[in-house]
């Protein structure tokens with residue numbers, strides 16, 4: 001439904017977007033993930049029409065929309081800080097967009113009231129219609145912001161870090177709320193986030209932006225299991241990465257030679273990656289099986305994250321190596337600080353780039 005080809009945007013001679021090609025499906029939840037400064041907000045603003053690209057084409061519903069004003073695009077935008085009107089009630093905030101939009105404003109009060117009522121029910125704000133927006137919680141403000149956009153019946157909604165202003169607890173509850181609301185209204189959501197956990201949890205599709213380009217676009221589980229470059233693997237924050245060189249089925253790294261399985265990915269940069277949750281911690285004297293890779297590390301500390309425990313080991317080259325054990329698989333074990341352990345994984349579980 002939305003296609004960008006070779007879209008470029010430059011600020012003061014510096015590229016903020018450098019040849020973006022992407023294609024978003026109808027009726028789906030898309031997460032846009034990227035490190036700070038990678039161009040996420042710029043990309044959203046270009047799609048919304050708040051910024052004009054220097055080059056490239058934006059097509060929406062089959063039509064080129066480069067020259068169409070933001071109001072005429074049929075694309076909604078939800079801001080991180082919600083941007084609600086403090087002097088208007090919940091209901092008035094939601095009605096505002098319909099009554100005052102430049103394109104096809106709805107002025108029949110009955111139609112406005114009916115649509116606002118439906119929207120209030122859809123986002124779960126029934127009972128709070130008359131409240132001032134200064135008298136509702138952060139999560140409720142988020143719902144008002146969303147309802148105010150959805151009431152105008154956009155074909156697509158852009159959300160710029162929509163959960164960024166909420167505390168951690170509320171953020172995880174609003175993740176499933178947002179997904180459910182989207183499914184009910186059938187509109188494509190493009191959700192910008194700097195959090196890999198949020199992107200993978202929410203998006204049917206994930207777009208990874210790195211250094212002003214699309215580094216990878218795919219299903220969330222494909223990106224998680226098969227990041228297509230060391231940069232994407234690093235950014236996902238769930239892989240240990242080793243630099244080095246691949247030759248004759250062995251990856252030579254600072255941690256020693258690492259045997260390689262059948263799987264390798266072509267990449268300009270060579271690297272060896274093993275996911276945190278694919279590693280077993282065994283006594284130092286443990287011997288690796290024929291299909292396994294074994295290195296040694298010194299235990300530093302463990303950190304509980306609720307469903308998992310993450311343990312940190314220092315390798316001989318000083319690098320920190322992380323292991324994640326899900327508590328549903330086994331009870332947590334206590335490791336001795338400053339003691340040496342074997343860190344073992346299956347050869348086939350490693351991703352080798354080169």
Ligand SMILES: Nc1ncnc2c1ncn2[C@@H]1O[C@H](COP(=O)(O)OP(=O)(O)OP(=O)(O)O)[C@@H](O)[C@H]1O
Pocket residue numbers: 011012015016034035036037038039040041042043194
């Ligand atoms: N109005 C502007 N004028 C000049 N440079 C800008 C402008 N807006 C963004 N940039 C630059 O463009 C690049 C991309 O910025 P952008 O805000 O899109 O990144 P982001 O991925 O959204 O970052 P963050 O996650 O920190 O919000 C950055 O180098 C930024 O400094």
